[in-house]
Amino acid sequence: MKYASLISVLALGLAAAPPPAREGGGYNREQAKSEYMRPATVPFPENNKYTRARAELGKTLFFDPRLSATGQISCASCHRPQFAWSDSAPTSVGAPGMPLKRRSPTILNMAWADSLFWDGRAATLEEQALGPIQADVEMNMPLEKAIQLISAIPGYKPLFDRAYPNEPIAGETVGKAIATFERTVVSGIAPFDEWVMGDDSAINESAMRGFDLFNTKALCGKCHSGWNFTDNSFHDLGFDTDDRGRGKLLPQIEAAQFAFKTSTLRNIAQRAPYFHDGSVRSLEEVIVHYDKGPWRNRPSLAEEMRKLDLTPREKRDLVEFMKTLTGADEPISLPVLPN
Ligand code: HEC
Ligand code: HEC
Structure with a gap:
């Protein structure tokens, strides 16, 4: 049973079909937006x-x-x-x-x-x-x-x-x-969601350009896909580490080595520092990592880790876009602990 569930997780995690290619001439903003619609209900088992x-x-x-x-x-x-x-x-x-x-x-x-x-x-x-x-x-x-x-x-x-x-x-x-x-801990409606739902004034032009880049030249949407911005899969982003991540569970699978789960980007501006080791302090620095590394070159390195040649304006646009993913989540009321 343990083995079977491992296999199914493995299948889900590493062999899942990549999201449809949206690079190049085929990109359509409205089509891309429709792939980021929030679900109507929360799934409970x-x-x-x-x-x-x-x-x-x-x-x-x-x-x-x-x-x-x-x-x-x-x-x-x-x-x-x-x-x-x-x-x-x-x-x-x-x-x-x-x-x-x-x-x-x-x-x-x-x-x-x-x-x-x-x-x-x-x-x-x-x-x-x-x-x-x-x-x-x-x-x-x-x-x-x-x-x-x-x-x-x-x-x-x-x-x-x-x-x-x-x-x-x-x-x-x-x-x-x-x-x-x-x-029940679900990220609230963010300006980005309002934009997706049709309010063109919900986010600024820079963030809109950032969204386009996210889904094309910058390759982000290949892994941060769907409304929760994750493919629920595991990737090696080339960090200099001896933590094998998913590879500890699957020592025989090359692509699992040094691979970690794709993070949601919801409310991302509130959660610095970033990545599994907290080694990156700001969203600006996150973009630098994806743009030009340095990446440890090893067989497991994700193929998307390659020079993106982003211009300074493109980098700003990507950060501006990520900032629109923060919802006005209601402050949580603390429970009264029983005696
Ligand atoms: C001392 C800090 C600490 C405490 C206390 C703690 N966690 Fe965590 N939690 C972590 C860390 C670090 C990880 C990631 C560990 C890893 O992936 O190996 C994690 C991972 C998780 C995850 C998985 C998130 C994901 O993206 O997969 C959940 C869910 C979670 N914790 C819930 C809880 C619950 C419930 C409790 C209390 C019973 C708890 N945590 C207590 C630090 C903590
Ligand atoms: C190959 C898949 C892949 C691509 C492409 C990708 N990411 Fe990621 N992203 C991940 C994974 C996996 C993590 C977690 C990795 C870790 O912590 O080691 C992550 C983490 C992040 C984090 C930190 C989240 C946190 O909670 O710490 C941010 C921010 C982020 N990515 C933004 C982006 C942006 C912006 C792009 C495009 C420039 C991008 N990602 C491209 C897979 C990817």
């Missing part, structure tokens, strides 16, 4: 459907630092609402003195993710949620102890009863509740 009680319980757990060994770290310590659900550090510090190797990614729009983590090693949010509670570098709390602790807080009992009647307080229900909350 059959075995963990949305209810308000589930989302509320999940949110409470997400913000509860009592689930960590020190009593001070919650999921929200690294996935902070005010930094578009990431944090502002290149790599986060979890349990005391234990810096993480990779940057905290945003949890925005996880409902649409095909796999989780920079290397795609978790298949579902339900499964993923139990990882950080137990990881020594993160919350460092054995699952059994975390469950005992939650069970010992009387105020949690009615929350679980309402969310998952007839199911015990256990790893499974904790994972399902957190996953439900995470699926």
Whole structure:
């Protein structure tokens, strides 16, 4: 079963058909815009459907630092609402003195993710949620102890009863509740969306040119495709690193080496620094990386990593475009932690 799901993730991840070529004379702005339409509804799995009680319980757990060994770290310590659900550090510090190797990614729009983590090693949010509670570098709390602790807080009992009647307080229900909350964390309507929906004054001319470049000369749309700006696949962008990313799971697949999951670009202006190692400080510098590297030349290097010869104005246009992807997301109200 593990093997089968790995294969399907692999098939999805690496053999997915590339988006239709939009380079050169065939490019049509209106056609391109139509490929970035927001979906009307949030997908929830059959075995963990949305209810308000589930989302509320999940949110409470997400913000509860009592689930960590020190009593001070919650999921929200690294996935902070005010930094578009990431944090502002290149790599986060979890349990005391234990810096993480990779940057905290945003949890925005996880409902649409095909796999989780920079290397795609978790298949579902339900499964993923139990990882950080137990990881020594993160919350460092054995699952059994975390469950005992939650069970010992009387105020949690009615929350679980309402969310998952007839199911015990256990790893499974904790994972399902957190996953439900995470699926409700969706990036809000951005100026770009208003433009796509027909408001020609929603973004400026520079951003419109940036959008055209994004889908043609700059090649960005080949990987950052669709409304969430990700193909849910993995690519080696040529960073100088010994972290093999997806290659750790698939040592025999050349293209998986040093490959990381394509990030969403939603609310991207709020989430510096960038990339899996947090090594790039600004959107301007991101463009420099794609424009001319330096890239480590190795067999896994994505074919799109080649000199783009962008002019200074084109670079500005691309940055201006990315800034239109930030929604006016409603500020989140913090949950009242039960006693
Ligand atoms: C100490 C910081 C820290 C804490 C605490 C933490 N995370 Fe994370 N989170 C990370 C990092 C770093 C990654 C990326 C790790 C990797 O890809 O190897 C990550 C990845 C994720 C992802 C995958 C995102 C994606 O793009 O695939 C989700 C979902 C997530 N965390 C949810 C949670 C939940 C739920 C909790 C609490 C139970 C939590 N995190 C606690 C740092 C943290
Ligand atoms: C070959 C596929 C590919 C192409 C082409 C591509 N990207 Fe990316 N992009 C990725 C992947 C994969 C990541 C995450 C890589 C990592 O962190 O190591 C990423 C990350 C980013 C990030 C950082 C996101 C974050 O949360 O840290 C930005 C910004 C970005 N890309 C913008 C662009 C722009 C602008 C272009 C075009 C100039 C572009 N990308 C072209 C695949 C691609």
